[in-house]
Amino acid sequence: xxxxANDYFANARGQARGEFTYNRWGxxxxxxxxxxxxxxxxxxxxxxxxxxGIHETRPRGxxxxxxxxxxRNGDFSALLRIGSNxxxxxxATRRTAAGGRFQSDPFPGNLIPxxxxxxxxxxxxxxxxxxxxxxxxxxRNNLSLPNAPEPIxxxxxxWRLDHNLSERHRVFGRANVYKRDSNYNDWFQNxxxxxxxxxxxRGASFDDVYTFSPSFIMNLRYGYNRFIRTYDANPLSYGFDxxxxxxxxxxxxxxxxxxxxxxxxxxxxxxSTYNGVLWRPNDTHALVAAFDNIRGxxxxxxxxxxxxxxxxxxxxxxxxxxxxxFGDTYTRGPLDxxxxxPIGGGLASLLLGIPTGGGxxxxxxxxxxxxVWSFYGQDDWKITSRLxxxxxxxYEIEGPLSERFDRTVRDxxxxxxxxxxxxxKANYARNPTAEVPASQFSVRGGLTFAGGNGLPRTLWDxxxxxFMPRIGIAYTLNPKTVLRAGYGVFFGLLGVSRGDVIQTGFxxxxxxxxxxxxxxxxxxxxxNPFPDGFREPVGSAQGxxxxxxxGISYIHSRPHSAKMQRWQLGIQRELPHRIMLEAxxxxxxxxxxxxxxxxxxxxxQYLSTSPTRDQPRIDYLSTNLPNPYNPLLxxxxxxxxxxxxxxxxxxxxxxxxxxxxxSEGSSSYHSLQTKFDKRFSKGYTVQATWT
Numbered sequence: 001x002x003x004x005a006n007d008y009f010a011n012a013r014g015q016a017r018g019e020f021t022y023n024r025w026g027x028x029x030x031x032x033x034x035x036x037x038x039x040x041x042x043x044x045x046x047x048x049x050x051x052x053g054i055h056e057t058r059p060r061g062x063x064x065x066x067x068x069x070x071x072r073n074g075d076f077s078a079l080l081r082i083g084s085n086x087x088x089x090x091x092a093t094r095r096t097a098a099g100g101r102f103q104s105d106p107f108p109g110n111l112i113p114x115x116x117x118x119x120x121x122x123x124x125x126x127x128x129x130x131x132x133x134x135x136x137x138x139x140r141n142n143l144s145l146p147n148a149p150e151p152i153x154x155x156x157x158x159w160r161l162d163h164n165l166s167e168r169h170r171v172f173g174r175a176n177v178y179k180r181d182s183n184y185n186d187w188f189q190n191x192x193x194x195x196x197x198x199x200x201x202r203g204a205s206f207d208d209v210y211t212f213s214p215s216f217i218m219n220l221r222y223g224y225n226r227f228i229r230t231y232d233a234n235p236l237s238y239g240f241d242x243x244x245x246x247x248x249x250x251x252x253x254x255x256x257x258x259x260x261x262x263x264x265x266x267x268x269x270x271x272s273t274y275n276g277v278l279w280r281p282n283d284t285h286a287l288v289a290a291f292d293n294i295r296g297x298x299x300x301x302x303x304x305x306x307x308x309x310x311x312x313x314x315x316x317x318x319x320x321x322x323x324x325x326f327g328d329t330y331t332r333g334p335l336d337x338x339x340x341x342p343i344g345g346g347l348a349s350l351l352l353g354i355p356t357g358g359g360x361x362x363x364x365x366x367x368x369x370x371x372v373w374s375f376y377g378q379d380d381w382k383i384t385s386r387l388x389x390x391x392x393x394x395y396e397i398e399g400p401l402s403e404r405f406d407r408t409v410r411d412x413x414x415x416x417x418x419x420x421x422x423x424x425k426a427n428y429a430r431n432p433t434a435e436v437p438a439s440q441f442s443v444r445g446g447l448t449f450a451g452g453n454g455l456p457r458t459l460w461d462x463x464x465x466x467f468m469p470r471i472g473i474a475y476t477l478n479p480k481t482v483l484r485a486g487y488g489v490f491f492g493l494l495g496v497s498r499g500d501v502i503q504t505g506f507x508x509x510x511x512x513x514x515x516x517x518x519x520x521x522x523x524x525x526x527x528n529p530f531p532d533g534f535r536e537p538v539g540s541a542q543g544x545x546x547x548x549x550x551g552i553s554y555i556h557s558r559p560h561s562a563k564m565q566r567w568q569l570g571i572q573r574e575l576p577h578r579i580m581l582e583a584x585x586x587x588x589x590x591x592x593x594x595x596x597x598x599x600x601x602x603x604x605q606y607l608s609t610s611p612t613r614d615q616p617r618i619d620y621l622s623t624n625l626p627n628p629y630n631p632l633l634x635x636x637x638x639x640x641x642x643x644x645x646x647x648x649x650x651x652x653x654x655x656x657x658x659x660x661x662x663s664e665g666s667s668s669y670h671s672l673q674t675k676f677d678k679r680f681s682k683g684y685t686v687q688a689t690w691t
Contacts, residue, residue, distance in 0.1 A: 385476075411555065553658070
């Protein structure tokens with residue numbers, strides 16, 4: 001640690017190097033197991049125990065942006081002196097303008113009157129640390145904490161017991177535990193920031209080796225590992241009382257005290273108070289049977305493996321207490337589609353008590369599982385003293401992901417009928433946009449769920465053709481030159497190792513919707529962010545209507561495992577003076593690679609083809625029109641009286657977003673890889689590689 005350099009940003013600001021400490025210790029002992037009058041394990045039974053501990057402190061900081069004292073009091077005049085693009089606009093003057101737009105007037109001098117500043121905003125800003133450096137010209141990066149410490153403690157214990165049942169039969173068992181604790185990100189040194197983090201691991205294995213003959217050996221193995229990743233917010237914020245900020249008691253009382261923390265405050269351009277809360281154990285079971293058999297010039301290997309992957313998760317985060325987002329949506333101007341301020345607009349929204357978004361999460365826990373069966377065989381055949389051929393085949397079949405209590409989305413039905421269809425179509429017919437005639441306006445499509453309506457509990461159909469041939473050749477041209485070539489097929493995993501279940505409907509977010517008329521009036525303010533209460537999860541009870549009016553994603557029910565084909569051709573040559581040269585062509589081709597797809601974009605025919613910014617087209621697509629979903633979808637992104645024209649042009653306008661993963665990606669790789677190796681007489685080696 002004494003040789004560790006100072007952080008770049010600390011040097012730039014003249015700050016001293018942070019604290020570095022690293023103390024590590026450990027020990028082990030081993031020997032025969034001797035139990036007087038019961039068991040003499042000499043030459044038969046042995047034990048081993050090892051321990052290691054680490055205490056460490058290292059910088060894990062950064063540079064952040066917090067409001068200045070003047071800004072906290074509504075004085076943004078210093079920003080306005082930089083340029084007119086920092087001008088703030090008053091939401092109270094918002095009014096309709098030509099072309100479906102809204103218009104606002106500027107705050108004179110970029111000053112928000114003290115009488116307009118929300119007392120709740122003042123209370124929130126008390127938790128924000130003051131600047132400790134001037135920062136940039138517009139006061140960004142004004143909280144410099146590059147050397148904020150992360151203290152770490154770690155220990156591990158390992159036990160092993162070996163026993164020789166006979167000359168042919170040996171077994172051993174092993175167990176291990178470790179724990180790592182640290183805390184960091186406490187930028188404000190109070191309830192608002194800080195993360196307390198742990199890794200916890202438990203593992204065990206059993207290994208059984210039996211020698212049938214000198215040329216035939218069996219190895220049976222079982223392994224188990226439990227790895228827990230867990231973290232929580234600053235302990236000072238446990239059970240945080242929202243009413244201490246001035247927020248309503250109805251909100252505070254709606255949150256379980258066991259998960260209630262300081263809320264997430266997102267101010268555009270400034271540091272957030274997000275803190276995670278997570279308990280996530282991962283369990284892996286593996287059972288292996290491996291056999292080795294030598295028959296003449298053939299070295300044969302074959303066997304099987306069965307693996308079970310399980311993951312459980314409880315992940316409320318402080319988003320389950322609530323998120324308040326403050327952007328420049330209502331403080332930009334003079335029109336609502338004018339560019340926002342580089343910084344300041346979000347903070348002005350906070351001071352005025354006007355959130356631009358947010359919500360309260362009700363997050364479901366999950367317990368998911370997938371399995372993999374694999375079988376393999378390989379023959380290393382020494383055809384001659386100069387030629388060796390390796391042939392192999394592996395087959396894997398993966399069990400689809402499932403959730404123990406079916407708390408997950410399975411797929412998307414594009415033809416699902418919705419009970420709101422007739423009314424929405426009637427509403428739309430009164431004010432259609434020219435691109436989509438009323439007769440073609442779609443109000444169909446919705447989610448399906450595991451175990452519901454005759455669907456299986458598993459989340460996709462098995463991919464059953466994952467055969468993986470392997471071939472390798474080594475040919476000795478002469479005592480100093482060897483040619484090698486190989487080809488193999490490999491498949492990726494689809495289950496727990498790839499991703500998690502999607503719990504739309506089982507988790508629910510009460511969205512903070514500040515206005516239903518584009519900001520002319522505000523139905524939700526900082527004084528009462530959730531006037532209609534909180535939405536509770538109902539699981540799959542709403543069927544295809546689940547999350548209509550919001551963004552959704554789903555799991556593709558017919559995926560393919562990503563396939564990789566790899567090949568190599570190389571030559572190795574020994575030169576005088578203990579020099580070895582190696583050159584190889586290495587290639588790789590990937591198909592069926594998983595890619596993320598948005599299925600609810602604006603069709604290309606409605607987009608601009610201009611090579612430069614097409615503002616008229618942007619204005620046309622963002623024009624506000626009467627919303628045909630109002631008032632059928634309250635509390636969603638389709639709740640307002642107005643809707644942007646672009647949203648009505650999407651394939652599924654009743655959703656704000658629709659995405660999934662598909663197996664459409666591909667990749668290719670070609671390389672020349674070279675290596676130089678020089679060995680010296682006293683054990684030194686020099687290596688150089690070039691690709």
